[in-house]
Amino acid sequence: MDNSLAPEFQFIHQYIKKLAGKGALGLTDDAALLSVEPEYELVLTADAMVENVHFFANDPVDLIAQKLLRCNLSDLAGMGAKPIGYLLTVSLPKHCFNRTWFEQFTNGLQKDQEQFHISLLGGDTTSNPSHMFFSLTAIGKVLKNKALRRNNAQAGDGIWVSGTIGDSALGLLALKNEIEDNDGFLTHRYHLPQPRLELNLTDIASAGMDISDGLVQDLRHLARESKVGAIIYTDLIPLSKPAQKLGHQYLETCLTGGDDYELLLTIPAHNETLAIQQSKKANIPLTKIGYCTEHKDSIQFIDHQKRIMQFQHTGWSHI
Numbered sequence: 001m002d003n004s005l006a007p008e009f010q011f012i013h014q015y016i017k018k019l020a021g022k023g024a025l026g027l028t029d030d031a032a033l034l035s036v037e038p039e040y041e042l043v044l045t046a047d048a049m050v051e052n053v054h055f056f057a058n059d060p061v062d063l064i065a066q067k068l069l070r071c072n073l074s075d076l077a078g079m080g081a082k083p084i085g086y087l088l089t090v091s092l093p094k095h096c097f098n099r100t101w102f103e104q105f106t107n108g109l110q111k112d113q114e115q116f117h118i119s120l121l122g123g124d125t126t127s128n129p130s131h132m133f134f135s136l137t138a139i140g141k142v143l144k145n146k147a148l149r150r151n152n153a154q155a156g157d158g159i160w161v162s163g164t165i166g167d168s169a170l171g172l173l174a175l176k177n178e179i180e181d182n183d184g185f186l187t188h189r190y191h192l193p194q195p196r197l198e199l200n201l202t203d204i205a206s207a208g209m210d211i212s213d214g215l216v217q218d219l220r221h222l223a224r225e226s227k228v229g230a231i232i233y234t235d236l237i238p239l240s241k242p243a244q245k246l247g248h249q250y251l252e253t254c255l256t257g258g259d260d261y262e263l264l265l266t267i268p269a270h271n272e273t274l275a276i277q278q279s280k281k282a283n284i285p286l287t288k289i290g291y292c293t294e295h296k297d298s299i300q301f302i303d304h305q306k307r308i309m310q311f312q313h314t315g316w317s318h319i
Contacts, residue, residue: 022119031122034085040141042084045075051131056175061101062108063191064134069112071212072138073195074261078210079147080202081140083116088123089135096132116197148201148208153226153266155294157206160275162196162263162284164240165215169257170250179250185242193261198282204271211260217314218264220299226266229295234303236289248304255301256311266292 036042047068051057055064069086076083090105113119121139171190174181181187201208207226211218215237223230234251243254265286267275272288279286301309 034121034139036084036141039143041144041147043076043079043081043140043142043147044137045072045140046135046137047071047075048133048135050133057132059191061104062111064132065105065108066112066192068134068136069109069116069118069138070193070195071261072136073116073118073197074193074210074212076138076140077195077197077199078208078263079140079142079149080200080208081142081147083118083197084139084141085119085121086139087121087137090123090125091128091133092125093130093132094127097127116195142202146202148205148265150207150209150222150225153207153222153228153292154268155228155292157228157266157268157292158272158288159219159230159232159290159292160205160263160265160267160286160288161211161215161238162199162265162279162286163194163260164238164243164285165211165260165262166243166250166254166257167240168193168259168261169214169253170243170246172257172259173253179246181242183242185240189240190259193259195261196263196282196284199263199278199284199286200282201265201267201275201278204274204278205265205267208263208265211262211264212258214256214258214314215254215260215264216256216299216301216311217258220314222264222266223292223299224297226292227296229293229298230290230300231293232290232299232301234301234309236287238285238287238289251303252309252311255309256314 049055049064049068049071055067072086073083109120167186167189170179171181171186171188173179174186175190207222209218209222219230219232234255237255239254243250275286303309
């Protein structure tokens, strides 16, 4: 380590510089330079994570870093974008500024950078007196006028989701010792989201987004922007085997708990075969769970007894 550098730049030089990619200028300047092909447009998204709100202080440091990055990558996936780079802000208590912590944190990021073909462009590091705080801005690209939006669903379109729903919310309960998670599957899903970047349906789906605040709440967001209603059959919602084993008493948790980071898509009937083909090609399950209706503001979840479900709360609140 170059002892002539101020402490902040010592940490950047020793731990963070290895994450820098093209455009970051070796993290020697205050800003990055980014070029994109003329046929593309940029997609930008930002998320913050706060200790004891989005993660626990004793969570593995590398998994905290990976979750931070993957939550943003999931937003890019929701618009059908390809990742390019990211900006990172780290604010930590003094005790975190040590070799072990930074090695674990940057190793987690480096592992995901290699998997998702993305690199660091820049950011900031600072201390605070109380808790860990992170903010990450991910940058992606998508062909012009091809980005999936929330506002183009049409009545009659099928409503589809990727993967399984509710595992992360159940994983949080397991970490709180409220349910058992003997094989660690649910806890793993909480710690390590799987952004569905390979399931690109920009020419197939009419609308889309990722599910971060809970299926119920995010469906309402999409339906509101598209000015449609929706009917969902809960028996069709894909649940993992551990979630199924817990029974119907945890269904509301699965539908409203959030942190799924799966895709919510509306697909016209004539494109369903193409969607299934793309699902198989990407090896990411895609399940039809209902359809859009003309009844604006009417969102109904029909349970296994053909009753309309009522929810105590609809999803995650950011404030």
